Amino acid sequence: MNRRNFFKKTAATGAATLLIPEIVKAAMPESSSTNESQLHYLSKGETILFQGDSITDWGRSRRDEPTPSTQGQLGGGYVLFTGANILANNPEKELKIYNRGISGNKVFELADRWTKDCIELKPDILSIMIGVNDFWHTKTHNYTGTVEKYATDLDKLIKDTKKQLPNIKIVILEPFIVHGGSALDDTWENDFAPYRKAAKKVALDNDLIFVPLQSVFNEALKKAPASYWSTDGVHPSFTGGQLIAQAWIKAVL
Amino acid sequence: MNRRNFFKKTAATGAATLLIPEIVKAAMPESSSTNESQLHYLSKGETILFQGDSITDWGRSRRDEPTPSTQGQLGGGYVLFTGANILANNPEKELKIYNRGISGNKVFELADRWTKDCIELKPDILSIMIGVNDFWHTKTHNYTGTVEKYATDLDKLIKDTKKQLPNIKIVILEPFIVHGGSALDDTWENDFAPYRKAAKKVALDNDLIFVPLQSVFNEALKKAPASYWSTDGVHPSFTGGQLIAQAWIKAVL
Numbered sequence: 001m002n003r004r005n006f007f008k009k010t011a012a013t014g015a016a017t018l019l020i021p022e023i024v025k026a027a028m029p030e031s032s033s034t035n036e037s038q039l040h041y042l043s044k045g046e047t048i049l050f051q052g053d054s055i056t057d058w059g060r061s062r063r064d065e066p067t068p069s070t071q072g073q074l075g076g077g078y079v080l081f082t083g084a085n086i087l088a089n090n091p092e093k094e095l096k097i098y099n100r101g102i103s104g105n106k107v108f109e110l111a112d113r114w115t116k117d118c119i120e121l122k123p124d125i126l127s128i129m130i131g132v133n134d135f136w137h138t139k140t141h142n143y144t145g146t147v148e149k150y151a152t153d154l155d156k157l158i159k160d161t162k163k164q165l166p167n168i169k170i171v172i173l174e175p176f177i178v179h180g181g182s183a184l185d186d187t188w189e190n191d192f193a194p195y196r197k198a199a200k201k202v203a204l205d206n207d208l209i210f211v212p213l214q215s216v217f218n219e220a221l222k223k224a225p226a227s228y229w230s231t232d233g234v235h236p237s238f239t240g241g242q243l244i245a246q247a248w249i250k251a252v253l
Numbered sequence: 254m255n256r257r258n259f260f261k262k263t264a265a266t267g268a269a270t271l272l273i274p275e276i277v278k279a280a281m282p283e284s285s286s287t288n289e290s291q292l293h294y295l296s297k298g299e300t301i302l303f304q305g306d307s308i309t310d311w312g313r314s315r316r317d318e319p320t321p322s323t324q325g326q327l328g329g330g331y332v333l334f335t336g337a338n339i340l341a342n343n344p345e346k347e348l349k350i351y352n353r354g355i356s357g358n359k360v361f362e363l364a365d366r367w368t369k370d371c372i373e374l375k376p377d378i379l380s381i382m383i384g385v386n387d388f389w390h391t392k393t394h395n396y397t398g399t400v401e402k403y404a405t406d407l408d409k410l411i412k413d414t415k416k417q418l419p420n421i422k423i424v425i426l427e428p429f430i431v432h433g434g435s436a437l438d439d440t441w442e443n444d445f446a447p448y449r450k451a452a453k454k455v456a457l458d459n460d461l462i463f464v465p466l467q468s469v470f471n472e473a474l475k476k477a478p479a480s481y482w483s484t485d486g487v488h489p490s491f492t493g494g495q496l497i498a499q500a501w502i503k504a505v506l
Contacts, residue, residue, distance in 0.1 A: 021342050071491040076329065080491070084334060088495035089274050091477035224344035238324040238333070242341035 023223065024246045027215040038209050040125060040169055040252055047096040048086070049123035050079045051110060052130050052173075055235055056101025068096035075099055078236065081245035086253070098123070106134045106145065107153040114157065119164050126161065126168055127248065129213075130154070131175030131195045132234055139187075151198035158206045171252055172203040176213040178240070180226035181233015188233075211251045216243055276476065277499045280468040291462050293378060293422055293505055300349040301339070302376035303332045304363060305383050305426075308488055309354025321349035328352055331489065334498035339506070351376070359387045359398065360406040367410065372417050379414065379421055380501065382466075383407070384428030384448045385487055392440075404451035411459045424505055425456040429466040431493070433479035434486015441486075464504045469496055 050056050058077030064070050074080040083097045100117040107130050134150040137143035174196055177188055196214055203210035220229050229240040303309050311330030317323050327333040336350045353370040360383050387403040390396035427449055430441055456463035473482050482493040
């Protein structure tokens with residue numbers, strides 16, 4: 001099928017929205033979200049590592065830790081959707097995909113396990129989603145860390161990683177909330193925003209790829225309520241996980 | 254982003270292969286695989302039902318049976334990947350997606366539970382993948398059903414369904430094997446082929462949508478070995494499940 005016929009078909013049937021998701025397109029217009037020069041061409045044998053908290057972890061099997069690119073390794077959330085898409089579409093590249101998210105983690109807890117759970121895996125692409133617990137646990141777990149600590153710890157983690165793995169490409173997924181979710185109270189909108197901004201600043205300061213997930217979920221909420229995209233306002237539903245995967249692929253590949 | 258810029262970007266970076274999968278494109282050239290006039294435009298409130306055996310079932314939660322469009326309902330295989338994509342890209346349509354696959358089922362066992370597990374759900378789109386056990390169990394379970402019985406039972410099931418739900422759109426997923434898988438012996442290639450052909454004939458005779466999954470997996474094997482796409486030659490891996498989802502979407506939507 002040539003391009004003309006492809007669009008003739010998709011324009012007629014609506015399939016274009018499946019291939020080029022409307023929500024992600026709206027949230028990530030080319031001019032603002034992605035530096036095209038950063039887009040990555042996957043090479044044979046590369047390693048992709050997903051790091052983060054429960055949103056990344058999402059039921060992954062600890063027993064499968066040694067084995068990349070398995071369903072147990074990837075878990076059941078956005079990493080599964082992202083990984084399955086990448087693997088199905090790049091079968092000849094023998095990609096190694098790891099998930100090392102751990103539920104409840106804050107950025108300093110990533111740093112504590114970074115040698116084993118990042119550096120030793122030698123990722124070519126490192127994707128990090130972290131920050132919601134750095135805020136949430138100040139409300140629920142008597143955690144006393146501030147947004148300044150979050151920003152400083154994240155920046156140091158990035159700089160240390162780049163020093164040890166100079167050719168690494170790093171992707172920062174914006175920590176986000178889904179407005180209207182049951183775990184959120186009125187303070188979240190204002191008080192969590194600085195964490196989102198800090199993640200973006202670290203990404204820009206270090207010339208990383210930044211995926212604007214708050215914009216993605218804000219667009220998504222124009223189409224369906226919070227419960228469609230998220231279980232509680234913090235954790236994405238599988239439908240929200242699929243959105244994250246689409247945004248990741250659009251931003252990185 | 255307009256179409257020209259989209260293709261400018263994707264042509265430069267390889268992302269086109271993620272959006273329009275090469276394997277599925279090669280296996281399903283427009284001229285032979287899909288009757289474009291059959292492509293479905295999803296309307297608000299529609300119900301999609303996936304029926305089949307273990308490949309469809311794949312860990313779905315029986316407890317979630319009453320609740321459509323949940324991760325537990327969809328399970329962990331191709332239905333999850335298909336459903337997540339459809340739901341993320343059609344959030345305003347309030348689609349109800351059900352999985353009623355049951356491991357080990359042959360076509361007559363679908364018929365035995367059809368009123369409860371199909372007709373009463375009133376699907377607008379019914380997707381059926383059935384047939385591998387109709388053959389396999391003749392080798393492993395002393396099952397004595399023939400391919401003629403398979404074809405007759407499937408044809409009757411389709412005609413009965415269309416009689417009771419005249420506006421239904423039915424999708425037949427070709428039963429397939431992944432050559433080289435550990436569960437297959439030398440007899441499969443020749444002896445299973447009639448089942449594939451019977452499924453296709455029923456689909457064409459009844460003007461259904463047919464998804465040529467054997468062609469998809471044959472194309473896939475040009476890129477990576479059987480173990481990449483399938484756990485045993487019969488059951489797809491999650492990567493194979495993602496391929497099926499892409500083929501389903503290309504053929505139906």
